[in-house]
Amino acid sequence: MIMKATKLLLIVLSCMLVIGCKKNNTEDEPTPPTPQYPLITMDTLKHYFPYETIDRQIFREDDDGFFGFAYTIKEATFASKDNKITANILMSGYIDLFKVTFTVQLKAEVTDQHLLKTTLSAEGSGVGRPKEASFEYDTAKEGALPDQLNYSNEAIVEKGKGLTHYIDGYGQGWDLDHTYYK
Numbered sequence: 001m002i003m004k005a006t007k008l009l010l011i012v013l014s015c016m017l018v019i020g021c022k023k024n025n026t027e028d029e030p031t032p033p034t035p036q037y038p039l040i041t042m043d044t045l046k047h048y049f050p051y052e053t054i055d056r057q058i059f060r061e062d063d064d065g066f067f068g069f070a071y072t073i074k075e076a077t078f079a080s081k082d083n084k085i086t087a088n089i090l091m092s093g094y095i096d097l098f099k100v101t102f103t104v105q106l107k108a109e110v111t112d113q114h115l116l117k118t119t120l121s122a123e124g125s126g127v128g129r130p131k132e133a134s135f136e137y138d139t140a141k142e143g144a145l146p147d148q149l150n151y152s153n154e155a156i157v158e159k160g161k162g163l164t165h166y167i168d169g170y171g172q173g174w175d176l177d178h179t180y181y182k
Contacts, residue, residue, distance in 0.1 A: 038144040039113040042078060042085050047159050048149065049087050049106060051076040057091075058177040059166075068177065069093045071104070085110040087118075089162075102129050106163065114140040120155050120166070130155060130166040130174075 055073040075090040089106040102124020109117050120133045133153035137145060148164075149157040154173075155166040164176040 037114055037140040040085070040110045040116055040139060040145065041113065042080055044145065045085055045087050045108060045110060045116075046078060048145075048157055048162070049076070049078075049089055049108060050160060050162055051089050057162075059093075059174040060177050062173050062175060069174065074103075083112060085113075100124070104130055104163075106157070114138060116145070118149065118151075118157070120151055120153070120163070129169050131169055133166075 051073045053073055053076050055076075057071045057073075059069045059071065071091040071093045073089065074092050075088060077086075077088045079086050087106070087108040091104045091106075092101065093104060094101040102122055104120065104122045107119050107121075111117075116135075116137045116139075118135045120130060122129045122132065131153040133151035133155045135149045135151045135157075137149070139145060145159075147159045151157070151166075153167055156164050158164045161176065166174050168174060
């Protein structure tokens with residue numbers, strides 16, 4: 001009888017030891033630290049580049065200019081892979097009066113959810129073509145993204161609106177015509 005009681009006691013102690021070890025293993029697993037800076041997500045990027053294919057926009061010289069460039073969004077793609085988020089926006093622009101066409105491309109890349117690098121480039125010839133530009137921002141160092149991204153060539157991308165202003169190769173400013181948006 002003592003033998004049976006000893007065996008039963010050993011079985012109960014073994015079970016308690018196994019359960020206790022399993023419980024401690026799950027409790028002791030380290031949790032990754034929560035970043036102490038604002039994260040840039042796919043949704044954040046889409047707020048700054050709110051384009052869809054076939055959207056149309058008009059840019060005019062300094063808000064009230066006679067000439068207007070009509071843009072059609074030919075491509076608006078967003079992707080996420082290998083801890084990077086990317087955006088590629090391709091606009092095709094023209095001005096009826098001079099039959100001038102060119103393309104404007106906005107590219108953005110977010111690395112580690114806090115480092116934003118974006119560029120604006122253009123191809124084609126004629127009046128109104130934007131100068132190439134770039135913008136970089138690190139939310140880990142500078143905090144939340146501002147409501148407007150000010151590029152190196154005075155181009156502006158606004159949250160919720162996209163590209164709203166740029167300077168062309170001749171120094172002329174062009175603004176998004178808010179009366180004809182999308």
